Amino acid sequence: MKLILLKSNLLNALKSVERAVGNGSRLPVLQSIHCAAAKKNSKIVFTATNLEIAIQHTIQGKVLEEGNIIIPFSILYSIINSLVAEKIQIEQKNKTITITADNYEATINIGELEEFPIIPTISNTQVALKIKTEDLLESISQALTATQYSEIRPEINGIFFLYDNQQLTLVGTDSFRLVEKTIEQNKTRSALENGTSFIVPLQTMETVLKIIKDGEVEILIDSNQALFRTENKQLITRLVDGAFPDYKLIIPKENETEIFLERSEFINAVRTVKTFSGRAHDVVLQIEKKVLEVRSAESTLGENTYRIPIRTKGKQQKIEISFNWHYLLDGLRMYKGDEIILGLSGAEKPVMIKNQEEQQLIYVVMPIRV
Amino acid sequence: MQKTNLNTKDAWSAVLGEIETQISRPNFLTWLKQSELLKTDDKSGVATVSLPNNFAREWVKNRYHKLILGSLRNLDGSIKKINYVVVSSSQPVSLKKQKNVFKPSSSLIDTQTDPKTNLNPRYKLDSYVVGQSNELAHAAAHAVIKHVGKRYNPLFIYGKVGLGKTHLIQAIGNEITKTYNNNVHVLYVTSEKFINDVVWAIRNRRMEDTKKKYRNIDVLIIDDIQFIGGKTATEQEFFHTFNALYEQNKQIILSSDRPPAAIPTLEERLRSRFEGGMVADISYPDYETRLAILKNKVVANAWNVEEKILETIATKVQNNIRELEGVINRVMFYQEFKNEKINDKRLEKIIGETTLPSSKKISADFVINTVAEFFELSVADLTKRSRKREIVEPRQICMYILRDTLKLSYPHIGEQLGKRDHTTAIHACEKITKAINNDSGLNQKVMLIKERLYK
Incomplete structure (x- = not known):
């Protein structure tokens, strides 16, 4: 040579x-x-x-x-x-x-x-999905927000790809929070049948994020492997074996109360208040009338409270609810818009974070039980 | 080539053993260590080999196929073809497919305790089996549910471990919540939790919060209240809480393993308050109650158990309902998962394993003394040749207990009780065994004697 x-x-x-x-x-x-x-x-x-x-x-x-x-x-x-x-x-x-x-x-x-090992090939040579790189990468990184490597649950050590109703949906979860991202219909081309799904391992997803840069990505799948392909790169990976949990059950269908507030202020509040949070990384949100109180207390340090004016919609109720602040910030930072919507249905129920302008993106987080 | 009937596992380890010597160690570990022979089809001559991933599949298929086919054919000449499949080696965890992963929410469902009241909805009044032993407590419970805070306040329930105190008081809480549609705020705490709350409040100077928490309740249920005895600050806080609730006609329900008078370190003013309401005891259940409990459990779980087994368990396990449930659970385990037919011997063994006899060594002399003492007789009375009725029965009970708990031989029992014949002992044991199930008075006596023995 x-x-x-x-x-x-x-x-x-x-x-x-x-x-x-x-x-x-x-x-x-x-x-x-x-x-x-x-x-x-x-x-x-x-x-x-x-x-x-x-x-x-x-x-x-x-x-x-x-x-x-x-x-x-x-x-x-x-x-x-x-x-x-x-x-x-x-x-x-x-x-x-x-x-x-x-x-x-x-x-x-x-x-x-x-x-040197022989690189396996995909038996099914038909392109399953074709999608613009930037759309895919954005969706993957959003879905990765809610994931964490878990030894006990191999089936959630991956991003769930679901093709249904001519739309591609990516879901990531670590069982405490969940991201569902739907890619608009006109941004993907697919040969898949409605209802097809597969789980791509987390490490593969992170690698895809790092190495694939521009153009269009083609995805090919067979029973236990997937191939991500661009003009000059290709990445072949095994798929996660197992059934992804029925995540739709956890996304609240309706919220009893929806509160509207400014995203940057909320982020700032959580970031400031968390200084006093204890070992559980907990901060308390309290909603009463037109005010959201974000607070945390630690017996040896002290306590602090941050008040944010809000608009509410739906049932008027006083709610006190605790969160791991990491999970809150992860969710809030994922969005781009100025205003954020917090959907609540009681202190023990999952909370939904969404945004009027980014309808395809949903973040659900479980509160901490006190 | 001779065909040997090896099973697939043995066949495959033979093949691997042969190949291992022909290729390098890293190669063997990487490609073949996790492989398995899944099946061989004699008719078509196809063997199916599983490999952990696609890389291994490609590699083995291309590089080791000849080696594998050769060694397989040495064992089974009919094999002509090998199919390689990928079977992911991910842990068996992935088999639990439908399990809901959303832990924080499902944990609410799993433990089932209501976060607001701390009550476990599993405890229902309907499932509480009423017998002679707990009639009073049960009636008091009903009265409390009907007239919250007005009739018996406080309601103090005591009884030995495993007799259903927690079940009863939690059931009262659940029933009240149900009857009054959540308009009545019920809180169930163990005394340990109460103590912890008070200690926390003192340490963090947040006494007010704790006070508020406990004094805004309509029905306060505290389990195992005897533990607060001797903890001065907690007792004091409880005393004030008690008074505050009592004055507002709020219901207080307490449970303990002994009557208020017998809690040694309890302050006098608390004791008198405990005794001021209704003190109801739960004693050892009689045979019928025990049988009913077992049957309830069997029906609730839709199990299929022979009547005779239940009867034996009810006869043998007398002192603790929890043990009763433990035994039936294990019986079901053996029956369902091990597919074992439960015979008398097996049942005996399960009962022996589940019910822990007191570690105390009991001698025959001690039994005789205790029985004599119980009936206010002398040991000489028991052993002498009298056939007076008031002596015969104690003597027979004594023989029964010696046989039942100490497992002495009949001749030895006869020997101990005045050099009697072994047939006398056999007769006595049979008689009592029969009578005990029909005569609750007799049962009560035997129980009380046993209680003394193990004290």
């Missing part, structure tokens, strides 16, 4: 596949990446896998001799990362490769090609 590559292209590719490089504790070859070069279309494909996911990044370059090699990742990465030269030449000689750039030369021992 003999290649001439642009340093920036190569570095990009290495940065993408980095997230799938294994730690090699079991299989040393997972610390290396696979590099395949074909003369026909001048494409060079870099592949890394940790046996959970596999990432492939394709770049253009000048292929002088075709070939397949296994290169130790960390050595290659640190060399390429620190080189200043623009053009880099990689040439294989038996069991080594030589990297040459301007006034630099390195020879690296390479791995056995036969040892």
Whole structure:
């Protein structure tokens, strides 16, 4: 194999596949990446896998001799990362490769090609979903807000994708709070049947957020794998096995009382008041007439209260309700609009946070029982 | 090739054992460690092998197929093809599919205690079995529900552990909430919670909050009140709360394991107040009540149990309803999950395991002494050759207890009670066993004697 590559292209590719490089504790070859070069279309494909996911990044370059090699990742990465030269030449000689750039030369021992895992393929080659990258990424990061890795409940260690009524809905939950995000109908194209759902592992979702940047994403699925694909990158992952909880039950159908208030002020209130919250990270919200009181108290420190004027709709009632302030802030920060709506139905019931302008986004959080 | 009838598990470990020697250790651990042979189909000659993920599937299919097929065929010549499938190795947790994850809300449903009143709706008055032993307490409960705060205030219920005090007082609370449509504010607390509240209030100088919490209640129910004895500050706070509620004709319901007079460290002024209302006791249930409790439980759970088993349990477990329920639960466990037929021996064992006999060592002499003392006789009276009625019965009871609790042999029992013949002992035990279920007076006597034995 003999290649001439642009340093920036190569570095990009290495940065993408980095997230799938294994730690090699079991299989040393997972610390290396696979590099395949074909003369026909001048494409060079870099592949890394940790046996959970596999990432492939394709770049253009000048292929002088075709070939397949296994290169130790960390050595290659640190060399390429620190080189200043623009053009880099990689040439294989038996069991080594030589990297040459301007006034630099390195020879690296390479791995056995036969040892590198075979990357699985998706049996169903029809594109299941097609969606603009920015829409997908925004929705994923919103759904991730409510998730947390849990050892006990593997079925919620992922983002739930549901295609129903020609719409794609993403749901994330850690059982204390939940985000439901629906992507408008005209923003996705799908070959899926209504009612199809699958769960993508959290780590995969985080990786997708990090490596996929622009253009359009195609998603392909089969019974236990999914493939996320853009023009030059693809990521294949297993799917979470298990049934996602019937999350619709937890979203209140109607709220007894809805209160309207300014989002930035609410965030500021929670951020200030939390100073006094105890080990349970609890702050108390008290709604009475036209005022929302946010307060917290800790016996050794003291107590504080922040009052915010509000508008209310629905049943007039005095409600006192406690929350983990992390969960409140996470929810509030997810929205963009100026005004936020808090839907309440009593001190023990889940609370809904929403926003007039972002109807497709719903945040539900459970209060702390005192 | 000879065909051996190995089961799939053994066959697969044989195959793995063979392959392990041919490939490197990391490769073996990574690709084959979690594999399994799911099934072999003799007719079509297809074996199905499961692998933990798609990577392993691709790898094994492409690299080790020949190795695996070869070793499988050594064991079973009919295999021609292998299917590789992915079976995710995620923990069995994912099998609980329909479980609701929304813990904070479901925990409300799980524990079922009403956060406002602290009452567990499981305790209902309808499910409370009334017998001779708890008639008075039950009647008082009904009166209290009808006339909250007016009739018997305070209502003080005492009885030994596991006889249903908590059930009764919680049932009163639930019934009041139901009857008065939540317009009456009921609060159930254990005395421990009350003590903790007072201690917290003192430490944080928030006494006012605690006062407010307890004095704005219409019905205050405190369980195991005996524990506040000796805790001066708590007693004092309780005294004031008590007075405040009492003056406003609010209902107070208390339970304890002994009558007010027998709580040693209780202050005099509290004791007299406790005794000022209605003191009702719950004593050991008689045979019929025990049987009724068991039957209720069986009906409520739609279990299928032989009548005879229930009768045996009711006869054997006498002192504690909780143990009674424990035994029937275990019987059901053996019957349903282990699919075991419950015979007498098995039942005996379950009862023995569930009901903890007092750790005290009881000797035959001690039993004889206690029986004699109970009937105000001398030991000599019991052992001498008299056939007076007032001596024969105590003697027979004594034999019965020796047999029933100490499991002595009949000849030995006869020996102990005046060198009598073993047939006399057999006759006595049989007679009492029979009579005890029909004669509540006799049952009561036996129970009281046993109580003394284990005191």
